Amino acid sequence: MSINNTATEKLFQSFTAGGLTLKNRTVMAPMTRTFSPNYVPNSDVAKYYRRRAEGNVGLIITEGTFISHKAANGYERVPAIYGEEALAGWKHVVDEVHAAGGKIAPQLWHVGSVRKEGIGPDKTIPAYSPSGLYKPGAANGVAMSQADIDEVVASFAQAAADSKAIGFDAIEVHGAHGYLVDQFFWEGTNQRSDKYGGSLENRARFAVEIVQAIRLAVGEDFPIIFRFSQWKQQDYNAKLCQTPEELATFLSLLSNAGVDVFHASTRRFWLPEFEGSELNLAGWTKKLTNKPVITVGSVGLDSDFTSEESADLGGTSNPTGIEGLLTRLNNDEFDLVAIGRALLVDPEWVNKIQHNKDDEIAQFNKDALMTLS
Template structure:
């Protein structure tokens, strides 16, 4: 075992999470669940990453039981008997392989377009009826709509706990519904859910509080958030550490246990005058455990300098910068995406000094659940 990976291979414990190491599989949409049900192939896909000794599996986004939650065909739901039976099989297979697993609870908001199931007549829902500034799409949510979505997240978390998941991750990143409330570019409300950074966070706070009530005090709740949006890669929720503190503090008070700070490149500083990345600042400001993420083990981010995005090629790289930051205590865990999508044994190969066996990430990896 390479001593340089010691910081990644230490166990991690927090509430229901008792992990064998600090490596998580990042959530990645696979559109491989016909009928919105995670099937045997999906179970095998996640089991293979657990067999590769990944500590924590974070599932692809799985949409909650609200009529406008889904934005894509063949992604899994997390409500209803059939969907939950599918997830129970996934959970059991991951546990049998020695891993732990949490679902990513998801509502896509105004990313949704009419024509997508389960009910193809339903438009996108969002705080102000906007996909991005100047581009309307769908329905501006009423207070009753907000209550319905909050309830759907709580119900999903309760169902996840009942089938044996080890915690939940709430998807508050990347320009989906919760992030559409966070971002002033898509939140132009003049009520208690719009305006100040605290008001724009109120929807998420209510979701976290409802999830906590549903699952109890000892069940781990992770919240994923990002500065960037799919609508605007240069967007920022917080321009400086003080704004970030104002954004994060109510979420801590609501019951978030762990923050998953999503960036495209984990090694980039978040604010001028400090080397800390977004996860590092989140830990500094909240004292909570944090997960970092962003092109781990690869030489190009998922957008791609080659402008090919997830369909492009990214070559394997070393982990010196990652381990330096982990050794310094900047973050507690690291989420790995495309490198694990390409090779379920990526961690074992890195641990055992078999880096030369790791092949570049290519678009072919997206074509099947390898």
């Protein structure tokens, strides 16, 4: 499955956005690995990210790293982004990536009602979410008060400030996939009757406040990436926005708040988002905002993950061509391309694509998830 070098030329052009300059258009997508004992990224985690930087990835976005709010975490052995030990661990990660010539951003994360009691650091804390719902009709945890909301907003801002202080090149807010920020967006989990519920503008208010607080904390020149999705882990068919007009309203709120780059998460990058156009979600996002956009969704693989496998990125997928992706990129449908499972199993994926060695790319399977490689 050889790729014409002319087709890949744009993928390997440099790119600048929001004060962030990248050597090419490739991005490592965030993927939870659960290899951080006591919530601290260790030397193995640093080596894992450095290998992708050595493999010529333009920007690495880390696995979700949970902020300091007491209910932010939902999984054991995922990394925190607060506290002296965890921040020192991340500083080592950043230094290793920079030493290899890479750029790196942490994904700032609060899981909301996905959390279950018994998960640390404080195992007694219940889940917190807009309305105490995990999905429509399914309760879990408690509904957030205004004080809770303010505390979470402040925790995101502090995480961003700490990230900048230890040398990260940007930050990404995780506003997708049915976690806390997305639970405010989604009518199915946001049944509030105050200023955070009801209209799309109100449901976006929490995210807007987070972005505004981060902007104040990091200054004007530090890049803010925002990841969003239509689909939820609770419902793959869910949609925040049914029409381009609704999407325009949604995106304008975040853009005006201070987002520099949008990361439009889909399960399959090649599927059109709305009837009557071949544009995917990233394409529509760029068209409506004129801001840089990252596309993502089973890049370089012949199948996406299924509902049964989504929690661990499991299953087996074979390498496949990216000609359709390159056509979209060359048509300026989006600006950057995030690679997930394909890059997880093969740290040299980017180099192999650039040097026409795509027939050497490794197959993805569950075994790849068992080690940091």
